[in-house]
Structure formats: C-alpha cells, structure tokens
Amino acid sequence: MTFLLFSGLGFSNGQVFKQKAEVELSDLIKKIEIKYDVSVTYESDISFKFTKKQVSVVLNKKTAEEALNETVKKKNLTFKKIRKDYFVLIKKGKSDNKTSEDQTSIYTEKTITGTVKNNTGDFIPGVSVIAKEDNSIAAMTDSEGKYIITVNQKIKTLIFNYIGYKTKEVVIGNQTEINVVLQEDLFDIEEVIVSGVAGNTPTKKLAVTVNKINADKLSEAPASSSASALQGKIPGILVKSSFGSPGSGTTIQMRGATSIRGNSPPLIIVDGVMVNTNLADINVDDIASYEVVKGAAASALYGSKAGNGVIVITTKRGKNLKESFKIRVRNEYGISNLQNELNLATHHPYQLAADNADFPYTKYEGVTYDNNGRVISGSRLLTDSAYADQNYAIVRDQQKEFFKQGKYYTNYFSLAKKDNNTNMFLSFENHKNSGIVFATEGYSRKNFRFNADTKIGKYISISTSNMYMLAETDNPGTSKGFSDVLFVQPDVDLNKPNDDGSPYHYK
The missing domain is CATH 3.55.50 (Phage tail protein beta-alpha-beta fold)
Incomplete structure (x- = not known):
C-alpha cells in the first residue's frame, strides 16, 4: 500500500x-x-x-x-x-x-478606604497612598483627607507619603478601613522650585540662584507694599523708593547698576503672567510667595527680558487652605511726621533799605518793590563786611509750613473657600497715605482680587486670576520742592496767594 x-x-x-x-x-x-x-x-x-x-x-x-x-x-x-x-x-x-x-x-480584590490626618488633627490633602508590593496600585487623598484604593490579595502593605511628614507603612491584614496619622518631619524637607520651563527641580540642582519667601515669613514683618516686603529678606537685593513720596515707584537692583543710568529693573511675573507695573500697586496681603531668580542664567528660563533677574509672585488661592473656609480682616491706622528739621540761617549779608522798619517784609538797598512787596527791578547789595549779621523783618519756620502730619490707613478683607472640586479666593483692600507735604492728597489705592480653580470631570481643570486696581496720586512730583524750601528766604509767606488768586506764591 x-x-x-x-x-x-x-x-x-x-x-x-x-x-x-x-x-x-x-x-x-x-x-x-x-x-x-x-x-x-x-x-x-x-x-x-x-x-x-x-x-x-x-x-x-x-x-x-x-x-x-x-x-x-x-x-x-x-x-x-x-x-x-x-x-x-x-x-x-x-x-x-x-x-x-x-x-x-x-485577582481577588477588596477596596480599602480611610482618612489621613496630621498630629494636630487636621486632614492632609494630596497624600500618596501606594501599595508596597506593586507601585502601579496607588491613590491620593482628596481635599478632606479621604482616599479609596482597590488592592488584590498579594498586596500586604500600604505606604503613606507626603512632603514634610514621615513616611508610614501600614499592614493591611483583614482591614477594609485604615485611618492614618502622619507625624511632621521638619528635618527631611528638600526645597523644590517650579521653574519657567521645567518641572519641579531641587534647589541644589538649579544653575541659577533662587530665593523664596512664603506668606509666613512675610507676616513676621508686615510691609506697606509688595516692593518693600523684599527689603532685608533676600541677600544682595536693593530696594529703594524713587522719590520717597507715597505710592512712588521703586527701584529694584539684583546685580548692581548694569546700565549707565542705573535703570536695570528685573522681570516681574505675577501668577505666570509677565507684567509691567509698579510693585507698589500689588497688595502684599494677597501674595502667597515670592521667588527671586538672580543671575544672567535666568534668561535660559524666562528669556532675554530676565537678564537682570526675575521676581515671580504667586498670589493666594483657596486650594492652599488647611481648613475649608477662612475669613481674614485687617485694619491699620498710623501717622507720619518729618523726622528731623534742619537748622537754617536766620540772618543775611545784604544792606537794608533806610525805611526797612516801615514794611512787613525785608526791604533791601538797591531793589525796587511794588505795593505788595514784590521785586520789580534791581539786585541786593552786600554789606562792606559781607557777614550774615543782618536781621530779616520776619522769620518764618518754612519747614513747618511746608510739611504736615501725614495719616495713613489700610482696610483689608479676604475670603477663601475650598471644597472637593472648586476653590476660590476673594479680597478687597482700601489703602490711603496722605503723605507729609501740605496741599497734597498723597496716594490712594483700591484693590480687588478674585482667584478661582475648578475641576470638571476627570481631565479638565479651569483656573482664573483677576485683579482690578484703582490708584490715584497727588504728590509734589519730584524731590526738587524739598530742596527749594531749604533755600527760600525765611520771611516769605508760602501761603500767600499769587496775583491771579492761585495759592502759594514765593520767590
């Protein structure tokens, strides 16, 4: 076959x-x-x-x-x-x-639930809950410190981890509810910086110098403006007022005077947005933290505008709360005065007119006056000795007339709230500083801020940051008026009106 x-x-x-x-x-x-x-x-x-x-x-x-x-x-x-x-x-x-x-x-699974608190009894949001035997099985606590995690029977231990607290391991056993208390670990915190183009980076690995000031440090020494809040808190940074008048601009130098005119301001970023504004217009009570980036290498993070350094300001938001609801009210009132007066001359070296005693002003030889005592022509003549030993007809305290007692006040109110999916921060400030120069109103500012974050579904998050500010300034304008007061004759009445009725004639 x-x-x-x-x-x-x-x-x-x-x-x-x-x-x-x-x-x-x-x-x-x-x-x-x-x-x-x-x-x-x-x-x-x-x-x-x-x-x-x-x-x-x-x-x-x-x-x-x-x-x-x-x-x-x-x-x-x-x-x-x-x-x-x-x-x-x-x-x-x-x-x-x-x-x-x-x-x-x-493949026999069970669900474990629980809460995570700190040693003071406050819930901790954002705690990582990880299965020790399989890192792919993990969960995170919500805003109320609650978590839910599903594990199989091979998972025997859960690890609870959060920055600033000691890591804790808990054996599951037959438990389906595990509540944990984490202890603070103040000696094992490595500072992390969120840079402009990278993720969270440990400070020691950065190629630039970064100094951070948080809200707790700011509250230790309250400042009148967001610019003055930096003074003395960061080494190598110079903050000074342009003119000294209320609300005047500030000059901030991080790397010295890098231009001939000394005008080398840093780049200012508020909540991720580059701004071109006076720091005095930002309410310091709304600031959660400053990050000051020094060094030319900052340009690698924020571009060529950052050649003189960067000040990154993060404002407060509801999600940073430890509690679910918080109201803050602050009222401040104060007065300001000229600290020191200079001793000015009360005599002059010029010849007096023969009829000087008959006039309410000092009449000099060689000068022709009108009926109001104003100079028409001529010039004063020195005495033979040229010593300043001649009396003025009247001696006024010009410094006392030019400067007044200033008043300032601040009324501040803020409301912060958070829940599982939405958080918000609302604030209002009314600030007034009259200054110490007579006939001026100084600086006034009204600030309104609204920040909110909400999560829609699993993958969509919406955040908004809004600020409305109204500022008014009524100041002398420059510091020249202060020096003029030092050289004006002591018999001049600063409050005497001009010929057209406008106030304050003096020569």
Whole structure:
C-alpha cells in the first residue's frame, strides 16, 4: 500500500481523505478571550488538544461560562470565576494546590478606604497612598483627607507619603478601613522650585540662584507694599523708593547698576503672567510667595527680558487652605511726621533799605518793590563786611509750613473657600497715605482680587486670576520742592496767594 501526501490530502487505492487537524488549549483560550472579552489563566502544566469540531462547538456558546464548561468537559478540568471578566482553569482534585491558590488570589480584590490626618488633627490633602508590593496600585487623598484604593490579595502593605511628614507603612491584614496619622518631619524637607520651563527641580540642582519667601515669613514683618516686603529678606537685593513720596515707584537692583543710568529693573511675573507695573500697586496681603531668580542664567528660563533677574509672585488661592473656609480682616491706622528739621540761617549779608522798619517784609538797598512787596527791578547789595549779621523783618519756620502730619490707613478683607472640586479666593483692600507735604492728597489705592480653580470631570481643570486696581496720586512730583524750601528766604509767606488768586506764591 502506497501513500502520497500533498497539501494535506492523502491518496490510498484511489481514495482521498483529509488530514486530521488539532488545536492546542492555548490557542482555544485565546479565541475564547477575544470572542467573549474575558481573561482566562491556567497552570503551565495543563495541556490538551481539541479537534476543529470541538473548537466550533465551544465558540458557538452564548456566554464565556458556557464556552468554558464545554472546554473542560471530559478533560479532568474545572474552572473558577474570579470576577465578571476573569476565570481560572484548575485541575480537578487540586483546588487546594498552592499554584492554583496563587493564581486566584492575585485577582481577588477588596477596596480599602480611610482618612489621613496630621498630629494636630487636621486632614492632609494630596497624600500618596501606594501599595508596597506593586507601585502601579496607588491613590491620593482628596481635599478632606479621604482616599479609596482597590488592592488584590498579594498586596500586604500600604505606604503613606507626603512632603514634610514621615513616611508610614501600614499592614493591611483583614482591614477594609485604615485611618492614618502622619507625624511632621521638619528635618527631611528638600526645597523644590517650579521653574519657567521645567518641572519641579531641587534647589541644589538649579544653575541659577533662587530665593523664596512664603506668606509666613512675610507676616513676621508686615510691609506697606509688595516692593518693600523684599527689603532685608533676600541677600544682595536693593530696594529703594524713587522719590520717597507715597505710592512712588521703586527701584529694584539684583546685580548692581548694569546700565549707565542705573535703570536695570528685573522681570516681574505675577501668577505666570509677565507684567509691567509698579510693585507698589500689588497688595502684599494677597501674595502667597515670592521667588527671586538672580543671575544672567535666568534668561535660559524666562528669556532675554530676565537678564537682570526675575521676581515671580504667586498670589493666594483657596486650594492652599488647611481648613475649608477662612475669613481674614485687617485694619491699620498710623501717622507720619518729618523726622528731623534742619537748622537754617536766620540772618543775611545784604544792606537794608533806610525805611526797612516801615514794611512787613525785608526791604533791601538797591531793589525796587511794588505795593505788595514784590521785586520789580534791581539786585541786593552786600554789606562792606559781607557777614550774615543782618536781621530779616520776619522769620518764618518754612519747614513747618511746608510739611504736615501725614495719616495713613489700610482696610483689608479676604475670603477663601475650598471644597472637593472648586476653590476660590476673594479680597478687597482700601489703602490711603496722605503723605507729609501740605496741599497734597498723597496716594490712594483700591484693590480687588478674585482667584478661582475648578475641576470638571476627570481631565479638565479651569483656573482664573483677576485683579482690578484703582490708584490715584497727588504728590509734589519730584524731590526738587524739598530742596527749594531749604533755600527760600525765611520771611516769605508760602501761603500767600499769587496775583491771579492761585495759592502759594514765593520767590
């Protein structure tokens, strides 16, 4: 008898037959997983073969359970349903086998809930809850310190971790609710800076010098403006007022005078936005932190405008609260006076007119006056000795007339609130500083700020930062008026009106 095989066909005595094909268990399981969208696992030593007819019968079943029932029929196998979409094949009589137990235990899940607090009883949001045996299983506490994590039976320990607190490990055991108290770890905090183009970077790894001031440090020595708040708190930074009058601009130098005129201001960024404004117009009570970046390398982070350094200001938001609701009210009132007066001359070296005693002003020889005592022509003549020993007709305290007692006040109100998905910060400030120069109103400012963050669904977050500011300034304009007072004659009445009725004539 002779057989010829060709493409799966055989010939015997003129008769044709098909070669019998078989399917491995692994291939059948793959087909079941694809058709019924389930997962099936089994021990590696389980191996069976199936005919195409048997495979067809299995795959014609309506459900995965019916298909698996047909698969294990007459195979000394059984299966166990772990969850809706997961099954395990097990040899009959060996359900207590360690391997089988390991396979089923991996997919037997339970949910653990709980809260995380600090040692003062406050809830801690943002705590990482990680399975020690599998870092891919993790959760995070919400704004109320609550967490939910689902683990399988292979996970024995949970790790609770948060910056500024000691890491804590808790054995799960039979617990389904685990409440944790974390202890502060003040000696294991490494400062992290959020740079302009990179993620969180440890300070020691930065190529630039970064100094940070938070709200707690600002409150230790309250400042009248956001510019003066930097003075004395950061080494190497010089903050000075341009003219000294209320609300006047400030000059901030981080790297010395890098231009001929000494005008080398740093770049100012408020809540991620570059601004071109006077720092005096920003309410210091709304500031959560300053980050001052010094060095020319700051240009690599913020561009060419940052060549003289960068001041990054972050304003307060509701999400930074430890509690869910906070109201803050601050009222401040004070007075200001000229600290010192200079001793000015009360005599002069000029010749007095013969009829000087008949006039309410000092009349000099060689000068022609009108009826109001104003000079028409001529010039004063020195005495022979040129000593300043001649009396003025009247001596006024010009410094006392020019300067007054100034008053300043600040009324501030803020409201902060947060919940699971939304937080907000609202503030209003009314500030007034009259200054110490007579006939001027000084500087007044009204600030309104509204910051909010909200989360919509799982992937969308919306944040807004808004500020409205109205500032009014009524100052002498420059410091020249102060020097003029020092050189004006002491018999001049600064309050005497001009000929046209406008106030304050003096020569």
